[in-house]
Amino acid sequence: MRAHADQQIIVALRNGEFGVLDQVYRDHAPSIRNWIVRNNGTSDDAQDVFQDAIIALHQKANDPNFVLTCPLGGLLFSICRNKWLNQLRKKNKEAEVRVWAAEKYKDESSLVSLLEQVEEEQIRQEQLDHTFQQLSELCQKLLRLLISGLSSAEVAVQLGMTDANTVYRRKNACIGRWRTLFQAQN
Amino acid sequence: MRADDYLKLDQYLQNELSDAEKTAFEARLADEPNLADELNARQQMNTYLRTQAQLPDLEKKMAGLSTQYFDDAAKPRVRQMARRRLLYVVAAAAVIALLLLVWNPFSLSGTQLYADYVQHPPLAFVVKSSLEEQVATAERAFKAKDYETVYQSLQGLIAAGEGNPQLQLAFGISALETGRFAEAQRTFAPLAAGTSAQREYGLWYQILTYVRSDNFPQAIELLQKNQFKEPLLKVKAAALRSELE
Numbered sequence: 031m032r033a034h035a036d037q038q039i040i041v042a043l044r045n046g047e048f049g050v051l052d053q054v055y056r057d058h059a060p061s062i063r064n065w066i067v068r069n070n071g072t073s074d075d076a077q078d079v080f081q082d083a084i085i086a087l088h089q090k091a092n093d094p095n096f097v098l099t100c101p102l103g104g105l106l107f108s109i110c111r112n113k114w115l116n117q118l119r120k121k122n123k124e125a126e127v128r129v130w131a132a133e134k135y136k137d138e139s140s141l142v143s144l145l146e147q148v149e150e151e152q153i154r155q156e157q158l159d160h161t162f163q164q165l166s167e168l169c170q171k172l173l174r175l176l177i178s179g180l181s182s183a184e185v186a187v188q189l190g191m192t193d194a195n196t197v198y199r200r201k202n203a204c205i206g207r208w209r210t211l212f213q214a215q216n
Numbered sequence: 217m218r219a220d221d222y223l224k225l226d227q228y229l230q231n232e233l234s235d236a237e238k239t240a241f242e243a244r245l246a247d248e249p250n251l252a253d254e255l256n257a258r259q260q261m262n263t264y265l266r267t268q269a270q271l272p273d274l275e276k277k278m279a280g281l282s283t284q285y286f287d288d289a290a291k292p293r294v295r296q297m298a299r300r301r302l303l304y305v306v307a308a309a310a311v312i313a314l315l316l317l318v319w320n321p322f323s324l325s326g327t328q329l330y331a332d333y334v335q336h337p338p339l340a341f342v343v344k345s346s347l348e349e350q351v352a353t354a355e356r357a358f359k360a361k362d363y364e365t366v367y368q369s370l371q372g373l374i375a376a377g378e379g380n381p382q383l384q385l386a387f388g389i390s391a392l393e394t395g396r397f398a399e400a401q402r403t404f405a406p407l408a409a410g411t412s413a414q415r416e417y418g419l420w421y422q423i424l425t426y427v428r429s430d431n432f433p434q435a436i437e438l439l440q441k442n443q444f445k446e447p448l449l450k451v452k453a454a455a456l457r458s459e460l461e
Contacts (some may be wrong), residue, residue, distance in 0.1 A: 035337075046270045048274055055284070061332055061456075062222070063286060064459055065246070068459070074286070082280060084274070088270070089267050092266045092270075093263045104448040144332045158264040159268075177266055178269055188437075198223075202222050
């Protein structure tokens with residue numbers, strides 16, 4: 031499907047250009063805050079939900095294959111609504127849950143698909159985080175340095191390894207171990 | 217998988233393969249599920265690692281913005297209005313009259329509500345070539361949020377009956393943003409009643425114009441009578457309706 035004009039916000043988030051959040055907060059934070067406050071929440075609840083939603087959006091934005099096919103505001107509101115729905119459920123506010131659960135299924139299919147992608151990514155990243163923490167300190171450091179853009183030769187110097195080939199072999203070993211741990215929990 | 221596949225995977229992920237190598241590698245991905253699985257896993261890991269690397273900057277940015285949008289000063293306006301109304305009840309009649317003469321709290325509410333809900337869509341000013349030069353100024357001004365210039369640039373065209381819905385919407389927005397509410401309504405109404413791609417935006421801006429000019433009953437009536445299909449407008453309309461009713 032064709033990318034929506036708001037894809038530029040996704041690309042900015044992917045590139046770490048967080049100045050774009052000035053616009054996102056200005057356009058969407060007030061209405062989402064008001065909606066949560068009117069549905070048994072407080073301004074603090076709204077702040078937590080909105081921040082979680084931005085983090086979830088940023089996680090998915092870092093997937094280079096992700097394409098936003100609807101307005102960002104619609105997706106952001108749906109993420110926030112589901113998060114607030116879950117909190118209401120935890121607080122046993124069943125009546126509110128039913129009302130908003132019914133509302134949820136009125137969303138258009140493209141929006142539902144994007145929402146699912148964002149939520150699946152969040153779950154996957156939690157699992158990846160859990161298994162990443164089980165890797166050796168050296169593996170964690172090596173993978174972080176490589177993703178920061180350093181070359182294998184530069185990482186070899188920083189980690190006191192013989193050369194770039196050693197870094198390359200260690201990297202593949204670390205990824206293999208990480209993948210085994212990740213698959214084991216699924 | 218082959219012995220050098222890990223190297224190929226790295227090069228593919230870092231976009232270092234030539235076009236020919238990339239095509240050949242993608243053909244293999246279609247035929248070799250193990251290779252495709254390995255690529256998918258590495259993409260997911262990279263997504264996680266990139267996210268984690270950027271997280272401190274993201275959290276710092278959100279902390280600053282949260283103070284601005286979610287602190288105590290940002291409590292809902294309706295509660296503030298309720299407290300204000302209570303004060304009016306206990307105030308002397310003369311003071312009430314004076315206050316209402318010099319300061320109408322509802323006008324503040326309309327302005328604030330409008331600010332909360334307005335988000336102008338990106339507009340492409342695609343017009344026939346004979347109008348391009350005339351419209352270029354308006355397009356630049358619209359992007360720069362210089363609505364007086366947009367209004368002045370498009371006024372002649374619209375008055376002459378230019379029927380491009382994007383231009384009509386831009387002109388209506390410029391009228392609304394510069395306080396020409398009646399003219400904004402006259403521009404948005406035919407859009408809302410039409411069948412162009414801007415129909416729902418025309419309707420939404422009719423509602424926003426009523427909000428901005430404190431005519432809440434008319435805004436509520438339009439919200440009650442109409443349904444939006446566009447996801448963002450649907451969400452905003454539901455939130456605004458719940459706030460007004």
